[in-house]
Amino acid sequence: MKRLFRRIATVLTAIFLxxxxxxxxxxxxxxxxxxxxxxxxxxxxxxxxxTNCLC
Structure with missing residues (x-):
């Protein structure tokens, strides 16, 4: 799950740059x-x- 968040953040950062x-x-x-x-x-x-509901 953390990998997914990291990937999304990387993509958004790349778009922003x-x-x-x-x-x-x-x-x-x-x-x-x-x-x-x-x-x-x-x-x-x-x-x-x-994820909060599942945990």
Whole structure:
């Protein structure tokens, strides 16, 4: 389970770094990235809830 969280965090960090490095393209990408981050946060909170219930 920790491996999954680590992988998700790595992917999100990579996306964030790519967006930061893209500079001017940030304005166009920001809404999409925000949606991705929100989606990931919802998934993570759901996973945490499920794991807490199972434990």
């Amino acid at each position: 790519c967006v930061l490095l893209s500079g001017p393209a940030w304005a166009q990408l920001e809404p999409r990235i925000q949606v991705l981050i929100d989606g990931a946060a919802i998934c993570l909170s759901g996973l945490l809830t499920v």
